[in-house]
Amino acid sequence: MVSLLRNQKVRNALLQALYVGSLAATVLACVMIARRNLAEQGITSGFDFLFKSTGWDVNFSLLPATANDPNWWFFLIGIVNTLFLGTTGLVLATIVGTIVGLARTSSNELARLLGRTYVDIFRNIPLILQVFFWYALITHLPTPRAAHEAFGMLLTSRGLYVPVPNVGGTALAAAMLAVIAAIAFPVWLGRTPRLNQPFGERSTIQLASAAGALACAAILLAVGRLPDLPLLDFPALQGLNLKGGLRIPPEFSALAGAIAIYGGSYIAEIVRGGFKAVGKGQMEAALSLGLSPWRVFTQVRLPLALRAMLPILANQYVWLMKATTMGIAVGFTDFFMIVALTINHSGQTLEVIGILMAGFLAINLSLAAVFNRINKAIALKGNQLRG
Amino acid sequence: MDSTLPSGPAVHIEGLDKHYGSFHALRKINLSVDRGEKIVICGPSGSGKSTLIRCINRLEQHDGGRIAVLGTELNDDVGNIDGIGREVGMVFQHFNLFPHMTVLENCMIAPVIVRKRPRAEAETTARRFLEKVRIPEQAMKFPSQLSGGQQQRVAIARALCMQPQIMLFDEPTSTLDPEMIAEVLDVMVTLASEGMTMICVTHEMGFARRVADRVIFMDAGEIVEEAPPEAFFTSSRNERTRQFLSQVLGH
Numbered sequence: 051m052v053s054l055l056r057n058q059k060v061r062n063a064l065l066q067a068l069y070v071g072s073l074a075a076t077v078l079a080c081v082m083i084a085r086r087n088l089a090e091q092g093i094t095s096g097f098d099f100l101f102k103s104t105g106w107d108v109n110f111s112l113l114p115a116t117a118n119d120p121n122w123w124f125f126l127i128g129i130v131n132t133l134f135l136g137t138t139g140l141v142l143a144t145i146v147g148t149i150v151g152l153a154r155t156s157s158n159e160l161a162r163l164l165g166r167t168y169v170d171i172f173r174n175i176p177l178i179l180q181v182f183f184w185y186a187l188i189t190h191l192p193t194p195r196a197a198h199e200a201f202g203m204l205l206t207s208r209g210l211y212v213p214v215p216n217v218g219g220t221a222l223a224a225a226m227l228a229v230i231a232a233i234a235f236p237v238w239l240g241r242t243p244r245l246n247q248p249f250g251e252r253s254t255i256q257l258a259s260a261a262g263a264l265a266c267a268a269i270l271l272a273v274g275r276l277p278d279l280p281l282l283d284f285p286a287l288q289g290l291n292l293k294g295g296l297r298i299p300p301e302f303s304a305l306a307g308a309i310a311i312y313g314g315s316y317i318a319e320i321v322r323g324g325f326k327a328v329g330k331g332q333m334e335a336a337l338s339l340g341l342s343p344w345r346v347f348t349q350v351r352l353p354l355a356l357r358a359m360l361p362i363l364a365n366q367y368v369w370l371m372k373a374t375t376m377g378i379a380v381g382f383t384d385f386f387m388i389v390a391l392t393i394n395h396s397g398q399t400l401e402v403i404g405i406l407m408a409g410f411l412a413i414n415l416s417l418a419a420v421f422n423r424i425n426k427a428i429a430l431k432g433n434q435l436r437g
Numbered sequence: 438m439d440s441t442l443p444s445g446p447a448v449h450i451e452g453l454d455k456h457y458g459s460f461h462a463l464r465k466i467n468l469s470v471d472r473g474e475k476i477v478i479c480g481p482s483g484s485g486k487s488t489l490i491r492c493i494n495r496l497e498q499h500d501g502g503r504i505a506v507l508g509t510e511l512n513d514d515v516g517n518i519d520g521i522g523r524e525v526g527m528v529f530q531h532f533n534l535f536p537h538m539t540v541l542e543n544c545m546i547a548p549v550i551v552r553k554r555p556r557a558e559a560e561t562t563a564r565r566f567l568e569k570v571r572i573p574e575q576a577m578k579f580p581s582q583l584s585g586g587q588q589q590r591v592a593i594a595r596a597l598c599m600q601p602q603i604m605l606f607d608e609p610t611s612t613l614d615p616e617m618i619a620e621v622l623d624v625m626v627t628l629a630s631e632g633m634t635m636i637c638v639t640h641e642m643g644f645a646r647r648v649a650d651r652v653i654f655m656d657a658g659e660i661v662e663e664a665p666p667e668a669f670f671t672s673s674r675n676e677r678t679r680q681f682l683s684q685v686l687g688h
Contacts, residue, residue: 331533335592338494339547339599340522349546353537430536430581 084400099396100125106395108383110299121392128388129409135302135384136371136413139309143370146310147317154322165318173315178379180312185304185380194292203295204285210298211285221274225267232263301382305374313370320366324359325351357428364421368414385409445508447472447603447634448493454501455488455658462488464658465502472602475635477645477666480655481681486638489655490605493636494525507602523551526596530608532588534580540567540591541576544598552599559598566594570624586617590624597628604628606637640685646670654678 054060088095100122107117111127112134153165172180189207191197197204197211204211215222236256275281285295328351336346377384383391389406393399448470455463463485470476478486491497492504495511495518504511506521534543544563548554554562567573570590572583580588589609596604606625610618622644629635629648639645645652645666652669654662654677662669662678670686673679 329533331529331531332535334496335527335529335533335595336535338496338522338525338527339595340519340551341547342519345550349550350535357537428537430579 088400093397095398095401097398097401099392099398099401102396104392104395106391108388109381110302110383121396124388124392125385125405125409128383128385129413131383131388132371132374132377132385132409133413135305135309135377135382136374138306139313139374140367140370142306142310143313143317146314148321150314150318151321151325154318155325169315169318171315172311173319175312177308177312177373178376180308181304181376181379184307185300188300188304194287197287197292202282202284204292206292207300208292208297209300210303211292211295212298213282213284213294214296215271215281216276216279216283217271217281218274218276221270225270225274228263228267228270232260232267235263236260299382301377301380304380305377305382305384308376309370309373313366313373316366316369317363320359320362321355323362324355327358328354357430360421360425360428364418364425367421368417371414371417372410446470446505447474447507448636449505450489450493450502451504452502453489453492453499453504455485455492455497455499462658463492463499466658466660468653468660470603470634470636472634473632474650475629475648476637476651476653477649478636478638478653478655479640479642479645479681479685480661484655485658486655487607490527490607490636490638493603494522494527494605496527523599524601525603525605526599526601527605527607528589528592528596528609530611532580532585532592534588534591534595536580539577539579540572540583543580543591544595547595547599562600563594563598566597567591569597569627570594571620584617585613586620589613589617589621593621593624593628603634603636606635606639608638608640610639610641642670642682642685654681656681 085095101120103118104121104124105117108115108124108127110131112130113123113127115124115127150165150168153161154169156162156165188209191205191207194204194206194208197206199205202213217225236259239256239259271281283294285292285297287293332350332354333346336350337343341349374384375386378387378390381387386406389402393402396402446469448468450466450468453463453466453468454461466485466489468476468489478489480486488497492499492511493506499511507524509517509521511517511521534540535546538546541560541563544566545556545559548559548562549556564573564576567576570593572587572590572594575583575587575591580591583591593609609625610621613621618641622641625635625637625644626648635648637644637649649666651663652666653660654669654673654675656677662673662675664673669678670682673682
């Protein structure tokens, strides 16, 4: 027996069993305590509440919503809102981050200073303060009657009113798909082995396919436009209110703006780091081969910098996606706010928090999976110890 | 050599000066390299040898004196610089291959983008030069899958694919193991025998003796001595040259 305890394998197995056993006991204890407390308060657990109508309404939804809709539909609305806000925020943050990051690596001293000031300011102010700031700013814009106008858009305290095309829903959706295809198809082309060439004729085929898809989008819009109406529906003042166009509520603008500006300052640092990671030697080699500075950038510097940035960028995107939960601070019905409201109304705290966790896990694991795929596909081959 | 080219030296340098801040890297350099001539530049580290050849293809900008390459002066005229870049190939100490492209693509990128050659033609040329540096079988690999010597030979092939008239070598063997040094030097000797104009910064004195028309010794930003290899190694007059040679050849 003593000699058995001295055996390394037996010891490891015992320790492992002890660890698993205590973990299981802890979980079991938590569940039992929760069940007793719930029973004392007269709350029955379970997921029946999902199919009961909510009795309350949301202020922003991309899907049709009424107070009679069941709770599960509202969760879906919340997830769609979170994805919409998150995607908008990520795209804008990436644009801001790229511009600021490039400014920080620029040879122009003024550009570097501006970039650095931007990062220092916006990276060091808590996100929630920035959300409140933009929300306060937008809600203090003039009333509809004194709206600021720019490019057919109206800036008011009730939100941003943008023109929308007077096109049937199906045609509009198809045109959007065509635009997505115009971006996705050339990217896919670039990955097919026969055409997998980093420069030269492939770009011509890609450009042609992108142009083709965009032309399809234009035709769809022309065919699907509603008769007897102008192509674009501009918002305009009618009486005391604004008619026409699409209203982007202040809550959404404030959140998307804050995520873009705050996230942009982090992404700027990632972009800067990525460009710094590219060896000077590779750029000199490209220059010495007679490539123009622009070609050196597009063929050598950018592709290598992107490879250095992607893993960190994925991390940042997952972070920013979770930052959409700031919605509750200004009353934007994102997934988290819907979860909080549902807890208040149904009392099913544990179940709803479980749904919240599952929802964010699903969103962020998918995001991470996509980035891992891209990362793997473009990873440099072989041992990278040598420059 | 093509008879339509302007006559005169391949590289002509007159009173060249270069500063890095307060550091005086090159002092009043005069050097003329004829077409087809092979020059070896040696000297202790920090003596300005790399800076000198980097000025010839404009990786560094000089701040005094004149440099003319193939009869065209290097100045702030962007057109001149672009034209010269294509005619001067360079091989670096650290190879500097593009890690995200295959060996073949490394050799094709400049002909396709800069010389606007069709891909098929560029590929044929690239394969021919990979054959020449004796690694045709590595064409579809990525640079980091090759040994140092193989990478440097790819770098030479990449530069040759632009069919330059002048080749600059910046310590091409100083990071390589001994057996790899031999394979790179072999390629350079072949190139020299075919009449390429070559300016090599190197401490391979055997190579200098065998190939160079002139050996140049630099110290503290100046050309201290300039002589045919035999005279350079056996009867150099300068104290600093003799000291340097005893250090390089001493072992």
